Amino acid sequence: MTVSLAEIRRSSGEVFTEGxxxxxxxxxxxxxxxxxxxxxxxxxxxxxxxxxREVQGISEKMLASTLRxxxxxxxxxRTSYPEVPPxxxxxxxxxxxxxxxxxxxxxxxxxVHAGDIVPVEADAAAS
Amino acid sequence: MTVSLAEIRRSSGEVFTEGxxxxxxxxxxxxxxxxxxxxxxxxxxxxxxxxxREVQGISEKMLASTLRxxxxxxxxxRTSYPEVPPxxxxxxxxxxxxxxxxxxxxxxxxxVHAGDIVPVEADAAAS
DNA sequence: TGGGTAGCTTACTTCAAAGTGGGTACCCTC
DNA sequence: GAGGGTACCCACTTTGAAGTAAGCTACCCA
Numbered sequence: 001m002t003v004s005l006a007e008i009r010r011s012s013g014e015v016f017t018e019g020x021x022x023x024x025x026x027x028x029x030x031x032x033x034x035x036x037x038x039x040x041x042x043x044x045x046x047x048x049x050x051x052x053r054e055v056q057g058i059s060e061k062m063l064a065s066t067l068r069x070x071x072x073x074x075x076x077x078r079t080s081y082p083e084v085p086p087x088x089x090x091x092x093x094x095x096x097x098x099x100x101x102x103x104x105x106x107x108x109x110x111x112v113h114a115g116d117i118v119p120v121e122a123d124a125a126a127s
Numbered sequence: 128m129t130v131s132l133a134e135i136r137r138s139s140g141e142v143f144t145e146g147x148x149x150x151x152x153x154x155x156x157x158x159x160x161x162x163x164x165x166x167x168x169x170x171x172x173x174x175x176x177x178x179x180r181e182v183q184g185i186s187e188k189m190l191a192s193t194l195r196x197x198x199x200x201x202x203x204x205r206t207s208y209p210e211v212p213p214x215x216x217x218x219x220x221x222x223x224x225x226x227x228x229x230x231x232x233x234x235x236x237x238x239v240h241a242g243d244i245v246p247v248e249a250d251a252a253a254s
Numbered sequence: 255t256g257g258g259t260a261g262c263t264t265a266c267t268t269c270a271a272a273g274t275g276g277g278t279a280c281c282c283t284c
Numbered sequence: 285g286a287g288g289g290t291a292c293c294c295a296c297t298t299t300g301a302a303g304t305a306a307g308c309t310a311c312c313c314a
Contacts, residue, residue: 005166005170017163025241056144057145085260086262117222187293212281
């Protein structure tokens with residue numbers, strides 16, 4: 001095992017308690033849409049419309065809100081081009097790529113094992 | 128970069144959408160108390176009361192609920208001893224340890240970088 | 255002038271995660 | 285009998301993430 005909670009606390013103090021930066025960041029990146037937007041951007045730079053289609057089910061309101069949050073966190077960059085119709089591109093920043101290097105192994109593990117962990121009912125619920 | 132969303136989708140189908148097993152598991156392990164309980168158990172087997180003290184701020188209701196969920200997921204094991212007062216011990220299962228091997232690098236990275244990502248106000252809010 | 259586009263914002267509503275306050279069973283000590 | 289302990293449960297309430305519906309901007313085209 002790499003580290004323990006005790007070791008994390010030794011080096012970073014109290015973590016993941018309500019309202020502290022670590023909990024806030026976790027909530028941002030693991031939120032209903034945050035994880036999907038970050039994963040989509042792992043594939044490369046995308047425009048708003050592309051993200052909208054890639055992340056199925058998301059409303060424009062939630063896409064805007066999620067991107068705003070991740071941009072404020074410095075994990076995603078926004079580049080707007082003075083064109084008509086408007087073209088805005090989103091991409092992971094260096095920090096965002098670094099984050100995904102640590103996040104992808106977990107997300108992949110969950111993708112592979114979720115079927116063993118949660119009963120098929122959850123699957124049915126999603127149908 | 129290890130994998131992308133496209134690759135995860137190729138191998139596991141639609142992931143992290145509302146209600147599907149992957150999203151449910153993520154919600155369990157990243158919930159307000161789930162992440163702290165799992166981290167606490169990374170330090171080793173613990174009794175109910177020990178967990179209660181280790182995970183500061185958690186109510187008995189939420190400790191019971193969180194442990195019930197993680198036990199149902201097969202990530203945590205519960206061993207009850209026929210003693211008085213009652214003694215119940217919780218530990219990570221093999222699957223739970225495997226999960227933490229993938230979760231700890233992310234959690235550690237977030238602990239180290241959260242201060243750069245989220246403004247100090249969040250810190251103040253936690254005070 | 256009315257049509258279109260992409261990319262957003264806002265006011266209000268919904269609902270599930272989490273919290274509160276009360277309770278239980280059993281044994282021990284005083 | 286009354287107080288303490290551990291390890292939970294339950295009915296009800298709160299609250300914030302997410303959803304809905306409507307709207308907006310800036311520009312181009314016929």
